[in-house]
Every structure is written in C-alpha cells, then in structure tokens.
Amino acid sequence: MPRHPLTEPYDTGFLDVGEGQRLYWEACGNPVGKPAVVVHGGPGSGAVPGFRRFFDPARWRVVLFDQRGCGRSTPPAADVETDLAHNNTQRLIADMERLRERLAIDRWTVVGGSWASCLGLAYIQAHPGRVTEAALFSIALGGRREIDWITRGVGPHFPEAWAKFRDGVPPADRDGDLADAYARRLASPDPAVREQAAADWCAWEDAHVAVSPDHRHYPRYDDPRFRMTFARLVTHYWRNGCFLAEGQLLAGASALGHIPAALIHGARDVSTPDGNARALHQAWPGSTLTIVGEAGHGAGQGGLGDAVADAVAHFAR
Numbered sequence: 001m002p003r004h005p006l007t008e009p010y011d012t013g014f015l016d017v018g019e020g021q022r023l024y025w026e027a028c029g030n031p032v033g034k035p036a037v038v039v040h041g042g043p044g045s046g047a048v049p050g051f052r053r054f055f056d057p058a059r060w061r062v063v064l065f066d067q068r069g070c071g072r073s074t075p076p077a078a079d080v081e082t083d084l085a086h087n088n089t090q091r092l093i094a095d096m097e098r099l100r101e102r103l104a105i106d107r108w109t110v111v112g113g114s115w116a117s118c119l120g121l122a123y124i125q126a127h128p129g130r131v132t133e134a135a136l137f138s139i140a141l142g143g144r145r146e147i148d149w150i151t152r153g154v155g156p157h158f159p160e161a162w163a164k165f166r167d168g169v170p171p172a173d174r175d176g177d178l179a180d181a182y183a184r185r186l187a188s189p190d191p192a193v194r195e196q197a198a199a200d201w202c203a204w205e206d207a208h209v210a211v212s213p214d215h216r217h218y219p220r221y222d223d224p225r226f227r228m229t230f231a232r233l234v235t236h237y238w239r240n241g242c243f244l245a246e247g248q249l250l251a252g253a254s255a256l257g258h259i260p261a262a263l264i265h266g267a268r269d270v271s272t273p274d275g276n277a278r279a280l281h282q283a284w285p286g287s288t289l290t291i292v293g294e295a296g297h298g299a300g301q302g303g304l305g306d307a308v309a310d311a312v313a314h315f316a317r
Helices: 049-054 089-102 115-126 144-153 159-166 178-186 191-208 224-239 248-256 275-283 304-315
Strands: 011-018 021-029 034-039 060-065 108-114 131-139 261-266 287-292
Touching: 011 089, 021 089, 034 049, 034 089, 034 115, 049 060, 049 304, 060 089, 089 115, 108 115, 108 304, 115 131, 115 248, 131 275, 131 304, 144 178, 144 224, 159 191, 178 191, 178 224, 191 224, 248 275, 261 275, 261 304, 275 287, 287 304
Parallel strands: 034 060, 034 108, 108 131, 131 261, 261 287
Antiparallel strands: 011 021, 021 060
C-alpha cells in the first residue's frame, strides 16, 4: 500500500505541562476525522513530518507532539544545563493525557514504533479507556535485558562499530553499564568530551539498524544539536530502565483484551529481535502480529512503513 501525500498541519501550539516544560504539538488531516496520536521514538528523536504519511488526511485527525526536551519542545535537552530530573516515562504519559484533554479528544488511536511502542503501551495501560486501537511497530518493552542487548549483546553482529562504541568510554567503564557510562560523559564539564560522547553514541545507533545493503546514514545525526539531544535522552532513560519495573508492560498486556492492536515487526530487526513482539502478541488478546520479512528496525526499511499504513487504514473503517 502506498503511503499518503505529505500534508501540512492545520493547527499547532505549545502546551505548558508544568515544571518549566512546554511541549510542541501539531494537528494534521481532517479536524473532524477519527483522532490518532503519533508517539515518536528515541527517546529524543522528536516528531517528523513523514509520520503524517501513514494516515489518509481525509479520514484522520492526526496529532503529533515532541516529548519533553526534544524537537521543538522546551527547555532543550541539548543544553547541558537542562535538568532531566523531570523527564521520565510517568511524566510523558501524563503529558499525553494533558494534550488529549487540551484538544478535547475523547479517545484516540495510538501509533508508534521502537521507543514509541514502549511509551505508547505504557500510556495505553495507564489510560485504556481513552484508546480506541493501537498500531505499534518495532516492538520494544523497555526491560534491562533489552537495553543490555542493544548496548552489548548485539555487538557481535557489528564487531567493528561496537568496539568503537565500547571504547568511547574509559577502560574502567567498558565492562559495566554502557548507557550509564555515556550519560556521565554527556554530563562532563568539558564540551569536547560531551560532543565526542554524543557523536560516538549516535554512530552506534546508526550502525546497529544497518541490516540491508541499501542502508543509508541517518542525516539527522549530522546535526550536533540533534546528536546531543538524542544521546542525553536515550542514555537518561536507559540508565534508569526506562523508568519501568522489569516486565511491567508485558505483565499488563492481558488486561487490554478489549483494545484492538496491530503489532508489526521486522524479521531482520537485530536491534530489537522479534521475541518482544511475539510475547506481547501472546499476552494481548485483542492483538494481531505481522512479521515483515525484509524489514529491519526503521519504518523506512523493507516495507515496514507500508505495513503500518495498512494497519492504520484498517482502523479507519
């Protein structure tokens, strides 16, 4: 299924969610269409225009927003003086609820992939009565085992890139929690240390999603501000286990039987192997599971985005 044409927002704004945080949001498509919220990945990637193309603009009222500290939201995590103490999963869930209320939406469809599948699922479990359906892809559940896999376990698949990533921290830290070690370097008083840590972190992020010969470098990593935002927020969440109890999201899925869900995962996704998606499908009675044979982790790979658009179109009926 081809994606839909790119449309421009018909409304934008900033939502004050307290604690000095202001979230950017935008609404696209049909103002009286079926509501959907797109949750972006990362943490720290920010919403991008391409997400709008999953939706038929005549049928959907699509809300996108930048999570705390990233994209157009303020204060920016790229600034080392921005304190991340008020940035965690529970606050992001509350932010989504404030945004829903601000836009006078009763219930909406939740769409997102990678970190967004984790945050989206946490939101659904916290507010099941506010969700009509979910389309989640590149399924992540935020557990310590998953974080250890991305920072260490997947290393043998990309040995040279991983060795460079590991060696980006001091020798004494190389056998420990690499997310924590990088977070400490990203808080260094030395700008050169911070900038190198951000560059090394993002180089590894770019490497472990490269599962096809036509993989293209992610151009946003060329922007120093984006690199710093992304690296600070990802390491902040990962060093804290995504602020979730181990196994929390999988354990809570059995209570969501009344909510239809399309779970979509790439068969070639080595960043987040498909065990998460299969386990979640087994635990969530109302879910379907689609494994896309040639797809990796990103929505632009091997037909993964087309499968998401198909799921969204099904929910528009």
